[in-house]
Amino acid sequence: MTQAELRTDGARPAVRLERELVDPPAVVWRAITEREQLRAWFPCDVDVAGGVWEVGAAIAFRFGEEMSDMTLTGEVFVVDEPKVLVFSWGEERLRFELAPHGSGTHLVLIDELPADAAARNAAGWDECLDRLAGLEPGDWKARFDTYAATFEPLVGPQSGPPTA
Template sequence: MTDAQLITDGARPAVRLERQLPDPPKVVWQAITQREQLKSWFPCDVIVDGGVWQVGAAITFRFPSDVIDMTLSGEVLAVDEPNLLSFTWGEETLRFELTEHEGGTRLVLVDELPPGAAARNAAGWDECLDRLVGVTPAPDAWKSRFAVYSAAFESALGPQEGPPADYKG
């Protein structure tokens, strides 16, 4: 687990996670923008209107029905290939920053979100980014991560919400 950092100096709270990947930014860019590659690590199917990541493009996020019956919508906010991708994800804003570092890529994910979702999302993104770098999370890893983040974030943000009521995972 790589500890998520809580950011509280903006208009909304955010969690920041960082990972080192051995591949150059151009390769990592494909992993965060190509639908088939996203399926291996992102929590849902990502469908960009017209198949092109461009500012203003609509995005549909379909979660697997065996996990939760939910579809979110979003919009591409910023694209600077292969350095920056930002988009809305339901009521959240995700920002992926890629920088060349030690022959590979430093990936920084910042998730701007509602206060009560910080621990849940930090734990979830930890697992997703682990999968992106090729690490398979333990079956109950999310629960222990959520407990750690809840304890760490509650004093700054208030009570932390677990999975949605209709979550089947």
């Protein structure tokens, strides 16, 4: 696990996370774009209209009963296979960058978000990216507490997990 970085140099705050993955970019691309593979690591079901990641495609993000069957919507902004994928996730914007790293992939995830969601999302994405890397997720609460202590002086109070 690597520590998420809080970026405050853009129009909105963003958390930036990195992982070194053993699979090459083409394989990782499928893991971030194929619905069945996303279910293994992404925090909700991802349904792209027409099943094709293309600029302008609508996305539905469906959470289960633990989140009162909440659904967020999004839109695809950039598809540059197998290098860059950018889409909105509710009011956030996610950017996945993939680059070859030896026989594997260097993955960068940037989540532009509301300032009070930085610690919550950094902890959550740490868990998700651990799953993507085939690792057992760590302790979300401990990660959240660490990120909240680090991020609060920079962007203000941090919200905990969403309440259903």
